[in-house]
Amino acid sequence: MRIGELSRRTGVSVPTIKFYVREGLLPAGELTSPNQASYGEAHVQRLRLIRALLDVGGLSVASIREVIVAVDDPGRSVHKLLGTVAGGLVPSYGREPGDGIEEARKQVAALIASRGWRANPGSPAAEALAVALAALGEAGHGAFSQVLDAYADAAEAVARADLGYVAHNVAREQLVESVVVGTVVGDAIFSALRRLAQTDASDRMFGEAT
């Protein structure tokens, strides 16, 4: 199909499609004449993935590029690939860690050990957790970490569901796309569900009685 139809099919404007090609997010179309290129279903699928990562996941173009390069590299084992993807998807807060960061890192390492998780205490996700816990402490809410085990239980249940979904997608590209979309959009879904469940819990606790 021509670029105009690709644009109609995906709802992405022609200049934006050209921008994604220049930025290396989308493969160029096949040249059918010096001024015209032809695009296929793979372009449709890839554009939808980019939009989901960008609009729902809120990832930067640079982060999306990193994830896509990993998806397209056949030399990486599936587990290494998923590790790269997970690392690229960790939100970075652009925050300078404060005084509590060393203590928080120890807390994270202890949590990983106590749960028997096969995860590296130096990974981006572990560091993101330490930064968030340190920020809690600085905001005077260090006691919130008492509920950490309830969070970890829930995270294990969600991760089992995630991987169960992923395991149904046997082709490599589909597998990774599932992880990418599931991880990024899954955050948005869980965050929204948590607020709905909080509304319910708050109504039961503070609603009619007060």
Added chain:
Amino acid sequence: MRIGELSRRTGVSVPTIKFYVREGLLPAGELTSPNQASYGEAHVQRLRLIRALLDVGGLSVASIREVIVAVDDPGRSVHKLLGTVAGGLVPSYGREPGDGIEEARKQVAALIASRGWRANPGSPAAEALAVALAALGEAGHGAFSQVLDAYADAAEAVARADLGYVAHNVAREQLVESVVVGTVVGDAIFSALRRLAQTDASDRMFGEAT
């Protein structure tokens, strides 16, 4: 204390403190002379809250202002207040909903009903969930919604832990601050924990065997 000491105590620069006062996020200090103001512990606490919302939660200054106005308004009941806060904390994706949004809204309303949640299907959190589910469908991952119940179970467990923590903070301002920090930072914490648990699950599934 003077503004210089407030800056040292909190790690927030003097121009930034003045910006927060101008923007209505932080009450002005008490004037002790025409050119000098005095600040107290309430300013320290409020600055830490602002930084946690900004740096860890990634909220805009406008969203932070909305949350702070709600915290400071004694006319709102606790449940109404928590509702305002939860609404302000829902991430907005700046995305135009696509064709699948109506179907997704029905799915969300059905989920709320089937779980017996006392939550409004028209609330910002419900809409955020519908947008995320619609985006999943557009990216060709509509089947991911099969795991929605596992997510909802986990969200209920986390919300119970959240409200349990909150209930320990009896003073009104503290209560709301707990909800704000717990909700925003809790998202970051859960997101990081989920990635760690995924690493573990992925290693067990794809690690040594492949």
